Amino acid sequence: MSVKNNYSGDYPPLFSQEPVPSSTKRQQFRADFPGSSTMSMKSDSSRNYPPLFSHEPAPPGTKRQQHRADFPGSSSMSMKSDSSRNYPPLFSHEPVPSGTTRQQRNGEFPGSSSMSMKSDSSRNYPPLFSHEPGTSGTTERKRAELLPYCASCHEVLKDSSRNSSCPQCGERSRIRDLHLQKVSDALKVTLRRRCERVTEGPEKSGNGTLLHRIYTELYIIEGQNKEFCFQHEVRQVESTCKKIPCETPISCQDIFKTLPDQQRSIRVVLTYGVAGIGKTFLVQKFTLDWAEGLENQHISAVVLLSFRELNLVRDEQYSLLELIHVFYPTLQSVTAEQLTVCHLLFIFDGLDESRFLLDFTNRKLVSDVTQKSTITELLTNLIEGNLLPSALIWITSRPAAANQIPPKCVDRMTEVRGFTNAQKEEYFRRRFRNKELSSRIISHLKTSRSLYIMCGIPVYCWITATVLEHMLTTEERAELPKTLTDMYSHFLLVQLKKKKHKYNKWKETTQQELTGADREVLLKLGRLAFEHLQKKNILFYQEDLEQCGLDVTEASVYSGVCTEIFKRESVIFQKPVYCFVHLSVQEFLAAVYMFHCYTNRKTEVLQDFLNEDISSLEDFLIRAMEKFFLIENGHLELFVRFLHGLSLKSNQRLLGGLLGQKECNTLTIQRVINNLKEIKTYDKCPNRTINIFHCLMEMNDLSVHQEIQDFLKSQNKSKKELSGIQCSGLAYMFLMSDVLDELDLVNYNTSQEGRQRLIAAVKNCRKARLHDVWLSENHCKTLTSALMSNPSHLRELHLSSINLEDSADTLFASLGQPNCRLETLRFENCSLSEISCAALVRALKSNPPYLKHVDLIGDNLQDSGMKQLCDYLESPNCRLETLRLTSTLL
Structure with missing residues (x-):
């Protein structure tokens, strides 16, 4: 299936060093936008690469230009982006051919990528109503044409923002609707000002670039990757960066639209992704398109709030109506009655940044928009539908915090992913005009697996580019970083040099000099x-x-x-x-x-x-x-x-x-390395043991890596005995390779602990055979995560001669999860208990759509277990094609 290449929304804005337009062009541009204003803003990065923005008018006849003509008083004031301060702009050094239009230039780079820029949603810009300069004529005439109300209705509206009745026609609802339309228009102007530009640099307002100019669709898929709850974000990037799943991507603007196979409407959406992947940029784009009248116009008002803003009022009490008025003065004239009839969308950005917990268990019921309560209770009641049940809710979060929202409250779970390997290289080729420089950087990154993997995160691409460009284009002759620690150490020094340069205290110094x-x-x-x-x-x-x-x-x-x-x-x-x-x-x-x-x-x-x-x-x-x-x-x-x-x-x-x-000293470092290789991990999570291998790499010890390479090249692998740390490294190599057809632990000559460590590789294989290995609860969790990963490759799971007892419960619970694609499950001589058998029956009753064959030979099921399985076989919901049993009754 063809998947749209749209990962780039989380990257630094890609500016072009184009020749500065002539004064005539500037005047023409400003004539097209008579109310526009720009404010200069100093940027750290701009000292090296000053952003040059084009003032050319957009091509005539485009939808966006036609729409923006309705807002002749629009301001181009820069709204500072939360993430943009994190990710300074990425400037292009490519010369622009003379006579080339911007549209043509953009056409040359159809895959242009951009870093996520967080919206500075906290800034309270004054509402721009229709009586302000530049808006009164066009907007009011259009409104009068669209709404055939009597003249008295308009007079009442001018005098009052309340739901007064018209003295001439007696209409109350018309006055209300006309007022809500006016407020909605004003809110759109406010949100457009807030979201239309993104900038980097210090916190004071400054110039920026248009969001529409740099935005490229992010890749969003539906479904939850529950294994993320047990992994560091770096491991999560490793899990998704090397391949694109076959799911159909969901467009940002379709986030609330139901898919053909979905029965219920979408009210609550939870979007998750690792830090720096583009979640805030996503909601900013959605909001801007709504504010410009381009998408989702059935929504009356978008209320965009970040948890970092809500943290500041977490100890205070508000009604929902008061909370909206505090954060959006534009909506202060909206009454409680009007709020209940509006089609509202609440966007809560950055749940992981919350300093308060969303407690859905002990919360107080709130159903009135004028009822004062805590921020936690307002949000939980909104999400559950007790408060404004018709309102749409969109929440973004990093994976670790996403489980604060109960699954029953979420109608759609979506995931934002990072760069694929091809897009990593594309990033660096676009980043530098010098092709030799970009090629050297890409080649160097490929020599280090850890560095290359990290580049799946957009921010890390920029960190890497900053460091390697500095080292390759200055007089420094230091060895290029090969580990994460090296890279971040150099990054720290590069930024300190920028600081000294900024304060005119910089001089040529050796790297060892820190004041x-x-x-x-x-x-x-x-x-x-x-x-x-x-x-x-x-x-x-x-x-x-x-x-x-x-x-x-x-x-x-x-x-x-x-x-x-x-x-x-x-x-x-x-x-x-x-x-x-x-x-x-x-x-x-x-x-x-x-x-x-x-x-x-x-x-x-x-x-x-x-x-x-x-x-x-x-x-x-x-x-x-x-x-x-x-x-x-x-x-x-x-x-x-x-x-x-x-x-x-x-x-x-x-x-x-x-x-x-x-x-x-050297002897001390060698003792540390030896200790790492000898760590015992009998009951530890196999995915965690891989970090021991990474720590060796950070210490520049490549011996285990080389030993694994030699093992993979050997003709007789069964005779080569593998240590525990070698099994961790081998599991990591398997995880980073193409999907394995089969992983059979019997084929590896290693200890009980070594086999346990290899279980981590089950996630990246179609068929797994685990024989005579002790599985703790942590090991079963690893198998569970393999079944629930998004996507899950595992189709056959064979366990034999393993004393699972009650540890199998965790494994069985994953069979009914939506990501599970398991077709064949074999438990041979695994000593299933009565409790485990009951858990298996519960899992089968959840109707896993793919599971067709279950083999329980040698498990000597007791009467109760046999009865439960037989009852399931007779039920109309049974989808099994094969069930093999051994019972003491037979």
């Missing part, structure tokens, strides 16, 4: 990053900074000048909110801080984190790995990788003494 002031601020930022990484917070407020010893003015210097590391945003009430450019940057600085605490013997911090005294580097890193294994969803995975990479002297020299250099 004392820089070290002090970076360690404070590291403490902030670490403490909130443990709390799973990615947003910080003034009090959070102060608790870590960061002066607000000091932080502002880094946010206003070094926006790529740390940024400041102003949301509602102009309160500052702080965050790192990306979660991976927060994880890196957190690791820097924790390593510094170890080398400087800050025992209290270490004990709070690891719950015991630390005596050596080996002990420190082993305890950190154990802590990672204990975390439910593995959110410390990248943090632990960085810790191991920072133990190398090369990275410590690079960061100029920021970490300290105690005990990191």
Whole structure:
């Protein structure tokens, strides 16, 4: 099936260094938009590549131009994008052929990609009503033509925004409808101003580029990938970056439209995706198209709210009507009665950024839009349909937070995906005019599996481009980064150099030179990053900074000048909110801080984190790995990788003494490497054990990688004995390869622990055979995630001579999940208990559409189990074609 190439919506705006239009062209453009205004804004990145925006009018006859002619007073004021401060603009250095129109130029690059830009939805721009300059004539005449009301109706509307009756015709509903139309028009102007442009740089308003110019459709698929709940986001990108599923993509504008096979209407949509993948950009595009009258005009009003805004009022009580009035002054004239008859869409962006939990169990019932309550109760009642049941709800979230919304409350679950391998390369070829430079960067990335995989995240593409361009185009002769730790260390230094340059203090220095002031601020930022990484917070407020010893003015210097590391945003009430450019940057600085605490013997911090005294580097890193294994969803995975990479002297020299250099000699590093290879993981999740292999790679130990390559090339694999760490590396290689036809653990000469680690590869095979291996609950969860992944490749699962007992319950529960495509299930001599047999029957009754063959030979089912299975066979809903049993009765 052909799938639309539309992944690029989350990337930095791709500006072209076009020749500046002549003054005549500027005047012509401004004549077309007489009410437009632009405000200059200073940008960190603009010092190197000043954005040059085209002032050419759009080609005549286009739908968009015709529509925008209805808004002659529109403003081109730049709305700062939340994510745009994270992802500075990507500038093209390609010269523009003379005489080439913008439309032709865009045609040359049909796959142009763009980074996700978060909408600065918190800015409260004044409502633009029809009596403002440039709108009164056209809009009112059109409204009068479309609505054949009497003159008195219009007079009443001018004098009052309430539902007064017309003294001439007595019409009340007409006055209400005319008023709502006027408010809707004003809201569209407000949202258009807010969403039509995206910018990067400091938080004050500035110029930007049109969203329509840079936007490319994001790839959205329907369905939930439930395995995401147990994985770090880097692993999630690894799971989806190498192939595109065969599902039909859903367009942004069709997010609420039912598919042909769906029976019920779509009221609540939950869209999830990893950080930086384009979720906010998606809702911004949807909102702008509605505001410009291009799409979804059956909706009366779009209320776009971010959780970072709602965090600021989380301790206060509002009615829903008051909440809307606070965030949208344009809607202050809308009454409770009018609100209930409007066709509203509420967009709640960034659930993962919420500082309050959505409690659907203990919440108070709220059904009146004038009833005051907490923000949590307002949102839960809205989602459940108790409050404004006709309103549409759209929620975006990172995967780990998406489970706050009960599945029964969600009518559609959608996922936004990242770059495919082909699009990664396309990104870098578009990023640089110099073809040799782009080719060198792509070739270098392909030499490191971890670097190449990370480029599935749009933000990381930009981080990589920033570092490698700097290193390849300056006088620096350092070796190019080969690990994530190397890459982020260089990224930190590049941004610090930009900061010094900005303040005219920059001079040619060696990489080892970090000033004392820089070290002090970076360690404070590291403490902030670490403490909130443990709390799973990615947003910080003034009090959070102060608790870590960061002066607000000091932080502002880094946010206003070094926006790529740390940024400041102003949301509602102009309160500052702080965050790192990306979660991976927060994880890196957190690791820097924790390593510094170890080398400087800050025992209290270490004990709070690891719950015991630390005596050596080996002990420190082993305890950190154990802590990672204990975390439910593995959110410390990248943090632990960085810790191991920072133990190398090369990275410590690079960061100029920021970490300290105690005990990191060659013998110590070798002991750490040996410890990693010998870690025992009998009851650990097989997916987590792969991180041990990644930590070895971060320490530049390639021995296991080479051993695996030799094993794969050998002619007699069964005679080659594999260690546990080799099995982890082999499982990772299988996961990154094409789908395996069969994975049979009997074919691998390894220990019980080695076979357990290989179970991680079940996710990427069509047929899996597991024989004589002990499965803990964590191992069954791994099999479950393979069955529930989106897409799931597994068609046959054979388990034999395995004492599952009650551990099979978790596995059986996945059979009825919508992503499961299992056709054959064989449990031979697996000692199924009565409880497990009941769980299997429940799973079969859920009507899994693909499961046709079940084999339970040798399980010696008891009377109760046999009876339940026989009853199921006689039911009209049974879809099994084959059921093989062994019973003590036979």
